[in-house]
Amino acid sequence: MxxxxxxxxxxxxxxxxxxxxxxxxxxxxxxxxxxxxxxxxxxxxxxxxxxxxxxxxxxxxxxxxxxxxxxxxxxxxxxxxxxxxxxxxxxxxxxxxxxxxxxxxxxxxxxxxxxxxxxxxxxxxxxxxxxxxxxxxxxxxxxxxxxxxxxxxxxxxxxxxxxxxxxxxxxxxxxxxxxxxxxxxxxxxxxxxxxxxxxxxxxxxxxxxxxxxxxxxxxxxxxxxxxxxxxxxxxxxxxxxxxxxxxxxxxxxxxxxxxxxxxxxxxxxxxxxxxxxxxxxxxxxxxxxxxxxxxxxxxxxxxxxxxxxxxxxxxxxxxxxxxxxxxxxxxxxxxxxxxxxxxxxxxxxxxxxxxxxxxxxxxxxxxxxxxxxxxxxxEADGGVRIVGRKATDLIKSGGYKIGAGEIENALLDHPGIREAAVTGEPDPDLGERIVAWVVPADAADPPAAEELADHVANLLAPHKRPRVVHYLAALPRNDMGKLLKKALPGAALHG
Missing domain, CATH: 3.40.50.12780 (ANL, N-terminal domain)
Structure with a gap:
């Protein structure tokens, strides 16, 4: 060569x-x-x-x-x-x-x-x-x-x-x-x-x-x-x-x-x-x-x-x-x-x-x-048009491809978080923004969104920080305990 x-x-x-x-x-x-x-x-x-x-x-x-x-x-x-x-x-x-x-x-x-x-x-x-x-x-x-x-x-x-x-x-x-x-x-x-x-x-x-x-x-x-x-x-x-x-x-x-x-x-x-x-x-x-x-x-x-x-x-x-x-x-x-x-x-x-x-x-x-x-x-001319991901756990934000799982793991390392899920949602500037859905350990005193974002940025990287945090009483799951991410958008108690 x-x-x-x-x-x-x-x-x-x-x-x-x-x-x-x-x-x-x-x-x-x-x-x-x-x-x-x-x-x-x-x-x-x-x-x-x-x-x-x-x-x-x-x-x-x-x-x-x-x-x-x-x-x-x-x-x-x-x-x-x-x-x-x-x-x-x-x-x-x-x-x-x-x-x-x-x-x-x-x-x-x-x-x-x-x-x-x-x-x-x-x-x-x-x-x-x-x-x-x-x-x-x-x-x-x-x-x-x-x-x-x-x-x-x-x-x-x-x-x-x-x-x-x-x-x-x-x-x-x-x-x-x-x-x-x-x-x-x-x-x-x-x-x-x-x-x-x-x-x-x-x-x-x-x-x-x-x-x-x-x-x-x-x-x-x-x-x-x-x-x-x-x-x-x-x-x-x-x-x-x-x-x-x-x-x-x-x-x-x-x-x-x-x-x-x-x-x-x-x-x-x-x-x-x-x-x-x-x-x-x-x-x-x-x-x-x-x-x-x-x-x-x-x-x-x-x-x-x-x-x-x-x-x-x-x-x-x-x-x-x-x-x-x-x-x-x-x-x-x-x-x-x-x-x-x-x-x-x-x-x-x-x-x-x-x-x-x-x-x-x-x-x-x-x-x-x-x-x-x-x-x-x-298309008829052979061009490819991408319509989405086979899975829902890869987020494309600001030019980065970001795995939801590692952000979830980082959130779970925070002492104030009991459960966590991460998704992406459309953003006119970033393409997608990272959204965290968390169940706080203490519902009466949950960690602030800014604190969680900084926590993720310090463990992983700044572009992996959640831009939006929703606080839930519980994450939606099926009878086998599997997380149902598609049910998350309507699950927020407050943002």
């Missing part, structure tokens, strides 16, 4: 990365990441953790690990102590890569640390590191990344993504989006999951183009980088596009910037039709949607140049096979926009398995088809 990043081998003065004041050309990235790769190899670590702040340091660290052929485990800096402890115990990284001034939590201080300094890039890459940049000895099936994703129950699972899967998915997107070395990608997505890291950083580098990361999302930042900054592509989640749509009426510079972009891409959850319409009406541009998962990387996408298709995530990408299966396990053959089935996929984009979880890996497949748990219909 050829190197993941051909442009690094050649090296050049072409811009590769820019994160605020930190900017690296391909030559500088080859030098910095190549020498860091040599240091990683020198540790003998089987895996490395990456403290995934929205900075150039994270991009350099992940590229270096890939060049060294050592799997990288991106860590969300806002992860709570319990979740972080689980990830570290499960993935057992031998070293952590972080910025020299990053303050690491107690769970990471026991690991050897390699400081990633993107300002010290003057030294030329040495011969060994240059060989690493040329591809090293890592094969196509070698693990490249281990990305943790929330399941519907229990702690997050480590999704093992091979170099083969990363390359195949990025190359398929290049075909669908006409993505080239001339493109300048703008985004502000987190760098600890697939959308922001694999698509948003590794994607431009594989093409030989460049990425401009905003550090944190802002309407002004998008307008600046797509306008005078020369950006050609924008990646975002529905929450971001909703805020852009809100701002268009009062911001002519934003209108011009979006109108001048070659490609606007939304993912991680469905973009409401109203936001599609507002953006198109103001700018003349359509937002393209694509569909993927951590386990599968990208499965489908509306192709560049296609007519507007709000609600569609497009046809399968090159190399991806997709089928719909009904509740009885029969294949849904209709392309009528009405016949619903579970999406199952197979192809070179699929993950290698869940780390240390052969049982979960086996359960995720129907033969060699991966069960996504997403329900969809297929």
């Amino acid at each position: 050829s190197t993941l990043f051909p442009a690094l081998v050649a090296g050049s003065d072409r811009p590769a990365l820019r994160f605020g004041a930190d900017a690296l050309t391909y030559g500088e990235l080859a030098s910095t990441a190549g020498n860091l790769a040599a240091r990683i190899e020198g540790t003998g670590a089987g895996r490395v953790a990456v403290w995934a702040t929205p900075t150039a340091r994270t991009a350099v660290a992940v590229v270096a690990a890939l060049l060294a052929g050592v799997p990288a485990v991106p860590l969300n800096p806002r992860t709570g102590e319990r979740e972080l402890a689980h990830i570290l115990t499960d993935s057992t990284p031998g070293v952590v890569l972080a910025g020299p001034d990053d303050e690491l939590p107690a769970g990471l201080t026991a690991l050897p640390r390699i400081a990633v300094d993107v300002t010290a890039r003057g030294a030329a890459v040495d011969g060994g590191a240059r060989g690493t940049a040329a591809g090293g000895s890592a094969g196509a099936e070698s693990p490249g990344l281990i990305v943790y994703t929330s399941g519907t129950t229990g702690p997050p699972k480590g999704v093992v993504l091979s170099r083969r899967a990363i390359a195949a998915s990025l190359d398929a997107l290049a075909d669908a989006w006409a993505w080239t070395a001339d493109d300048v990608l703008v985004h502000a997505l987190p760098l600890f999951h697939v959308h922001g890291l694999v698509l948003g950083v590794l994607g431009p580098l594989r093409r030989g183009g460049s990425v401009r990361h905003l550090g944190a999302f802002s309407v002004a930042g998008v307008a600046r980088e797509l306008g005078a900054g020369g950006g050609t592509m924008l990646f975002g989640v529905p929450t971001m596009y909703h805020r852009l749509a809100d701002a268009l009426a009062e911001d002519p510079a934003l209108v011009a910037a979006l109108a001048g972009a070659r490609l606007l891409v939304s993912g991680s959850a469905a973009l409401p039709v109203h936001d599609h319409e507002r953006i198109t009406a103001a700018t003349g541009r359509t937002v393209i949607e694509r569909y993927g998962m951590t386990e599968t990387l990208m499965n489908t996408s509306v192709r560049v140049g296609s007519p507007p298709r709000p609600g569609s995530v497009g046809p399968p990408l090159p190399g991806v096979e997709l089928r719909l299966v009904d509740e009885d396990g029969r294949r849904v053959e209709a392309y009528d926009g009405e016949s619903v089935g579970e999406i199952q996929v197979r192809g070179p984009n699929l993950f290698s398995g869940y780390l240390n979880r052969p049982d979960a890996t086996a359960a995720a497949f129907d033969g060699d088809w991966f069960r996504t748990g997403d329900m969809a219909v297929r």
Whole structure:
């Protein structure tokens, strides 16, 4: 297999990365990441953790690990102590890569640390590191990344993504989006999951183009980088596009910037039709949607140049096979926009398995088809329209996929809570907001909603906190004691 990043081998003065004041050309990235790769190899670590702040340091660290052929485990800096402890115990990284001034939590201080300094890039890459940049000895099936994703129950699972899967998915997107070395990608997505890291950083580098990361999302930042900054592509989640749509009426510079972009891409959850319409009406541009998962990387996408298709995530990408299966396990053959089935996929984009979880890996497949748990219909032109989840316990909020079970477990750890259930409900900004249904230990003195939200945020992560808390006398259950979540919306005593 050829190197993941051909442009690094050649090296050049072409811009590769820019994160605020930190900017690296391909030559500088080859030098910095190549020498860091040599240091990683020198540790003998089987895996490395990456403290995934929205900075150039994270991009350099992940590229270096890939060049060294050592799997990288991106860590969300806002992860709570319990979740972080689980990830570290499960993935057992031998070293952590972080910025020299990053303050690491107690769970990471026991690991050897390699400081990633993107300002010290003057030294030329040495011969060994240059060989690493040329591809090293890592094969196509070698693990490249281990990305943790929330399941519907229990702690997050480590999704093992091979170099083969990363390359195949990025190359398929290049075909669908006409993505080239001339493109300048703008985004502000987190760098600890697939959308922001694999698509948003590794994607431009594989093409030989460049990425401009905003550090944190802002309407002004998008307008600046797509306008005078020369950006050609924008990646975002529905929450971001909703805020852009809100701002268009009062911001002519934003209108011009979006109108001048070659490609606007939304993912991680469905973009409401109203936001599609507002953006198109103001700018003349359509937002393209694509569909993927951590386990599968990208499965489908509306192709560049296609007519507007709000609600569609497009046809399968090159190399991806997709089928719909009904509740009885029969294949849904209709392309009528009405016949619903579970999406199952197979192809070179699929993950290698869940780390240390052969049982979960086996359960995720129907033969060699991966069960996504997403329900969809297929239109006459082959486009896929997702209509919901097979289960009710995965919540898509603000671009994150969040498992209800782990939030329930965190709530149950609070001394003032006897029972807890978590669901999602529509939210015009977040897509879905997290709703907690709790039975307090003392009905006369229940813990405040803000206290429960902070409790969950401290244990897990801020984006997993409940936005709404309902207090109940009891959770609805069937005769066998199974929780009936569908009965919850009408069960609240007070909110």
